[in-house]
Amino acid sequence: MAWKTRGILGALIVLVAAAGDSAAQDNSDRAWDPSARGFSRLSDAPTRSTQIDVLDKILSARQLSPMDRTVYLSIRAFQLSRVGREADSQKDVAEMGKLLPSVWQVVLSSTQPELAGGGDRAAALRTLEYGLQRKPGDPWLTVAQAQVNMQIADFSRARGLLDSALAASSNEAERRAAFYYRGHADFNLGDFSQAADDFNGSLVGRRTLAERLPALLWRYAAQVHTRRDARAALASELGREDLSSWPGPIASFLLGRLTPGQLEVVAESDGQAKRTNGKCPAAFFIGMEALRRGDRQHARERFQLTQARCPTASELNWAATSELKHL
Helix, strand or coil: CCCHHHHHHCCCCCCHHHCCCCHHHHHHHHHHHHHHHCCCCCCCCCCCCCHHHHHHHCCCCCCCCCCHHHHHHHHHHHHHHHCCCCCHHHHHHHHHHHHHCHHHHHHHCCCCCCCCCCHHHHHHHHHHHHHHHHHCCCCHHHHHHHHHHCCCCCCCHHHHHHHHHHHHCCHHHHHHHHHHHHHHHHHHHHHHHHHHHHHHHHCEEEEEEHHHHHHHHHHHHHHCCCCCCCHHHHHHHHHHCCCCCCCCCHHHCCCCCHHHHHHHHHHHHHHHHHHCCCCHHHHCCCCCHHHCCCCCHHHHHHHHHHHHHHCCCHHHHHHHHHHHHHC
């Protein structure tokens, strides 16, 4: 095919077991949790070049599983909205609800910000609104709306949406996602103390280093701007953890165990780092460490490099842009 969906399907396939079982809702949400994806977005996401007729052909196949069909419907709903076929877009969202009544909103909330990153945020917001018409106030859909608003730098609007998502959350997974993205809104609004608290809130219930590390690194970035000792707080959390697996080397660097040059080498040579554009977060956190040490010129250069290396839909790009405004 000329376009790829394997990344989204791979990230969401864990929901299949929960499709007919509401008791599995929390487990499925945990698997999707956006704040546990490290510093990569869903890889191989479909682009705006995806053709509706191709999607029609895929969706006509009877052998598609309910999960696969739901993912493709969410993509087609976006594309239909892009070309002004709103009634058809709404029908696809409704069909998603019939196929996976327990988790369809999680699927929709994961695909739309990714698709919006291709440039058509309005279509993604409309599609999410169709979802909210079916399930008013749903935290996952509201968090996704906030993500899209942050892509257009409307952090105040995103903050309000995330307040609502947090108030409506009914389980740990929903609260983690709302806290994590509210932390990003706070960070870009310059409310660093609240950002650190929100990233801390998104750690509740996390058990593995892979789940905890993204929020810990973002908390470090926020604490650089507060009176807290960012390095000491990070060291206290990580203790004797094995930080060899990416993005662990970023934490090793922040703890003084790697030089900037050594981190750059890892970002360019480690397999996982190469697959997830590791040079992007490496540049940002080298900049944050320079800022912690008071080296504003070096920080400025690294944040400019972050802008060049990171997609515009990346939280790292947003944060680098905000830091440059402060410098």
